Amino acid sequence: MSKFSDDHLVSLIVSSTGKSHLRQIHAVLLRTSFIRNSDIFHQFLSRLAPRDLDYSRRVFSQRTNPSVSHCNSMIRAFSASETPSEGFRLFRALRRKAFPPANPLSSSFALKCCIKSRDLHGGLQIHGKVFTDGFLSDGLLLTTLMDLYSTGGNSADACKVFDEITERDTVSYNVLISCFLRNKRTRDVLFLFDKMKNEVEPDGVTCLLALQACASLGALDFGKRVHDFIDGNGLGGALNLNNTLVSMYSRCGSMDKACEVFNRMRERNVVSWTAMISGLAMNGFGKEAIEAFEEMLKCGISPEEHTLTGLLSACSHSGLVDEGMMFFDRLKSGEFKMKPNLHHYGCIIDLLGRARLLDKAYSIVQSMEMKPDATIWRTLLGACRVQGNVELGERVISHLIELKAEEAGDYVLLLNTYSSVGKWEKVSELRSLMKEKSIHTKPGCSAMELQGKVHEFIVDDVSHPRKEEIYSMLAEINQQLKIAGYVAEVASELHNLDSEEEKGHALTYHSEKLAIAFGILMTPPGTTIRVTKNLRTCVDCHNFAKFVSRVYDRVVIVRDRSRFHHFKGGFCSCNDFW
DNA sequence: TTAGGGTTAG
Structure with missing residues (x-):
């Protein structure tokens, strides 16, 4: 075996992929003096560990004085394996022996283990030692720490760590952006996308994350800007970016653009x-x-x-x-x-x-x-609402309660079911039950982007600076629609109001109607009106939008909780299967 | 998986 030189052996190790091949190489190492060569052993172990963790566990434990890099290879392999907690245990055991000495890289790998096994406690232990270990200036370790807080839902602490990084690069920004995205701080994502350009250059990952934020906000204009950035910086060929662009445009209701991107894709x-x-x-x-x-x-x-x-x-x-x-x-x-x-x-x-x-x-x-999960039951509950099936609706709610998964929205669906068949006594019963359980419903909220600024409306909103114009515009629209044959659908209203007139009145101020009125008021004739709503749009608002599209000759695009409605010429793309 | 490491599509 002496025919091997160091270089030969290393290139053999680096080019081997299969488990058996690597085991053969190990046998060679054992038979020669190469096994004592720490660098070669490192090359070998770093190749072996990700591919054959069981075997490398044995090989590693036989090593009497493992070096820093040998340990790191192992911890790293654990962090990518199905048993990441084992990596953290190894890290702790090594720290207790104080040999090999502490180093930022093994802390980073151990942190990854904690993140993957959702071991916040372990991660905090590592953070606690960063200062005494003297690793405060290690940007890469701090970046991993940010990810620890990010996955734990603690974006405030992730920000604090970010502020402590002295030399931020694109990746540290990306980790912060991904933290904001994960923790639903989508507006901060867009803000940071612009802000980071003063310090570093956004890359493909940044764009990917920013596009996801645009998709979730329905921010079409910002999405187009990110698209321009991608094309302007030679990133346009990337498959993952193009895929995300297709998704972003679709989720912003712009199918023309989505198809355009898709059709132009080379791969x-x-x-x-x-x-x-x-x-x-x-x-x-x-x-x-x-x-x-x-x-x-x-x-x-x-x-x-x-x-x-x-x-x-x-x-x-x-x-x-x-x-x-x-x-x-x-x-x-x-x-x-x-x-x-x-x-x-x-x-x-x-x-x-x-x-x-x-x-x-x-x-x-x-x-x-x-076993059906809460979403399945919830879907069925939605169907009960459409069909006014009280009996099944009650049964479904009991399944949700059993799963301890009931949400405010579920009770609202049941309320809707009761009110759609006029069971007002049940409605008030359920309302008091909800009060008892302190279940608070989310207010309906509709948003409209106008020249890059997002305007939000809630039911009966009076906070908008132009509320008077909006309300009088809405009154005018209602007048016009009535002439065209629009009749308010009272069953959509939850409250048991005394008269039909009052019911009709309460409906007038649903948030999407305010947003649509605002759109008609603020944009020139013919402009598409895009509204984003946090909940499912009600029957009446759906009807209202259909009439508006015909009477005012506008395309109205409403994004619901889960889908889009394209209203045009009095029809909706959903064929009323909303 | 080219530089022992951190971010990443439907």
Whole structure:
């Protein structure tokens, strides 16, 4: 074996990939003096550990005096494995022996172990030692620490750590941005995207994160700016960025732009197709989503679970019952090499519920091979609301209570179900129960972006500086719509008001109506009105928007909790399957 | 997986 030189051996190690090959190399090392060479052993272990953790655990424990890098290779491998907590245990054991000496890299790897195993306590221990260890100037360790707080939902502490980093680079900014995104501070993401440019250059990851924030806010204009930045900085060819752009434009209700990006892509994978299918689904283009799915199969790309979710939700949002059931059967048959998951079931139950086939939906819930989760029950509850099925609605709520998963929105759905069939005594009973349980409903809130500024409205909003104009515009719209045949749908109103007139009055000030009135007031004729709503839009507001689109000849795009409604010429893209 | 490390698509 002496024919090996150091260089030969190292290149052999570096080029080997298989477990057995690496074990053979280990045998060679053991038979020669190379095993005593710390550098070569490091090369070997860093190659072996991520590929064969069990074997490297043994190899490592046989080493009498492991070096810093040997230990780090092990901790690193654990941090990427299924048993990350073992990495932290190893780190602690080594620290107790104080050999090899502490170093920022092993602290970083150990932190990763804690983050992955959701061990906040362990992570805090490492943070507690950063100062005494003298690692305060290690930007990379601090960046990992930010991620610890970020995953623990503590963005304030992540910010504090960020402030302590003396030399921030793009990655430290990215980690902060990803922290904001994860913790729903989406506006801060956009702010930081602009601000960081004074210090460092945003990269592809930054753009990816910023696009996700735009998608979640529905901030189309900002999204376009990020798109320009991508093209202007030579990042336009990246597959992941293009996929995210398709998703961002879809989630901002701009299918034209989403298709444009998709059609221009030189390379497409299953994620690209899934983004496109889900985007079409979300925007009510069910037939087009199905066409895209078939096109994808023709291209020889196999669908994944997300793809089927997009496809089935396309069917449910467009009321394509037969098509949806057909795809569901094909899914169950194993044609797509997967089994239906909770999301797929959710789509099918939604589809049947919207189509008023409640019994069938319920029997599918009962036949599921896995335990229905809260979302499944909630979907069924939505169907009960559509159909005014009080009895099943009550049963569903009891399932949610059993799962300890009931939310304010669920009670609102049940309230809606009661009020839709005029059970006012039940409504007030449930209201007092909610009071007792101190369940607070989220107020409906609609937002409209106007020249880069977001205007928000809540029900009966009187806080807007131009409220008087808005309210008189709304009164005028109501007048015009009435002439065109619009009648307020009183069942949408939750409260048991005394007269029909009063009910009609209370409806007038739903947040989306205020936002639409504001849009008509502030934009020139013909401009598309885009409204984003935090909850599901009610029957009456849906009707209202349809009439507005015809009477005022405007395209009105309302983003709901989960989907878009494109109103044009008195019709909605959802075919009233909202 | 090219530099022992931190961020990343549907």
